[in-house]
Amino acid sequence: MRLIAQGSAVVLAVALTTLPSPASATGRTAADRVADTTLAAALHRDLGLSPTGAAIRQDRESRSVPVETALRTRLGDRFGGAWFADGLKVGVLDETGAAAVRAAGATPVRVAHTEKSLATAKSRLDGTAVPADVHAWYVDPATNSVVVEAASTAAAEGFARQAGVTARTKVSEAPRPLYDLRGGDQYVINGNTLCSVGFSVNNGGFVTAGHCGGAGSPTLGYNNVSQGTFAGSSFPDNDYAWVRTNSNWTPRPWVNNYAGGNVTVAGSQEAGVGASVCRSGRTTGWRCGTIQAKNVTVNYSGRLVYGLTSTTACAEGGDSGGAWLAGNQAQGVTSGGSGNCSTGGTTLFQPLNEILSAYGLTLTTTGGTSRIIGWQDKCIDVPNSNGVDGQRLQLWDCNGTAAQNWTFPGDGTVRAFGLCMDVAWGSRDNGAAIQLATCSGNPAQQFVLSAAGDLVNPQANKCVDVTAWGGTGTPLQQWECTGGANQKWRRG
Structure with missing residues (x-):
């Protein structure tokens, strides 16, 4: 100065x-540079x-x-x-x-008017009774005027005239409040039943428990504002539903942790028996336990539900439909259980991927890309960045190129260059090549990165393996899971 x-x-x-x-600022972190790239895009x-x-x-x-x-x-x-x-x-x-x-x-x-004189004129509008068809008013410095937005020019002019203000007019749509959809938050069905949001979906809405409401049932959000309608519901046999929300609600990749923050949702890779899981619900908040069993058939007073997952976490009434997570991976929505959160209990959830498949939905996730790092701190790599159908994957020095950027879209696939990681020919045999292939929904393209660091194809129940414990340039194969370091992977 x-x-x-x-x-x-x-x-x-x-x-x-x-x-x-x-x-010219110094000391910028990798996170800063990622944020810069995102902003530029x-x-x-x-x-x-x-x-x-x-x-x-x-x-x-x-x-x-x-x-x-x-x-x-x-x-x-x-x-x-x-x-x-x-x-x-x-x-x-x-x-x-x-x-x-x-x-x-x-x-x-x-200009003809000072900022102060325009602000005085705007304040007169602030003190004038507002008709429903007048939407907004403000000072626009670029045109040196007060602007009134309304459903029609006549409505805007009438409002300005009532306030004794000379104004420019603009026809606009009526504004509306916008709300975030978040897993674990309360919602109301038919004006009287309380349940919890499961997970946001990109199709507009969220998944939840089927027993919370039938198809066509209207819902209100946590704030008692109109939210949406059950687009589909299945109970008994299954316990899942999809609520299609109106345009006031924005799906977010978040779950309420009931500690003043959110847990982000990165995908829906299914955790195994013994894995730790946590759930979110409007009645008892954030509770954790471990997975006891899968594919559980439950008798709810004569109504059977199949394919549930049993856990040691507790839950109570109103928690139904709420979100279950293993780390940042979505697992399912609360179905039912026994006991309570005072003395302890058992809670069951409906697995999420079945719900997504049933309604053709895609999970709202944090998106983005990451490397898959393993043996010798090297990365899963697409040779020469040649992303073509049938390209076998290899282990390579981590270098940050697109050849090592993998996305986890939440449907169980792992993707690069618009193609899916794949077990060649859908084989279940040891030694089958791990490759890129056109995404087809085939079980050979489903992979789960377990809490133990195993990258498993559930169809074969075998692991992505570095052939013969090799180094840079070694091709990847499918092999029986051994717990060896050449089968351990992490995102990074």
């Missing part, structure tokens, strides 16, 4: 070119900016903030507003103000 003398006046100016560039998608263009624009926007602050102070009641459009623009009433703006490195624009 510097002082510039102009005749007998002293003008406060901040030169845009003297501020440090954000890009979003700016390209939504604003059409190239990575270079986005960086330049953000740098200039950042530099303009202290300039605007200084000029607002300097011009006082004669400040005509400010906005960014290929640089900082500042509204001025006369040449004196324009000179101050130019000296600060911004562009002056002659």
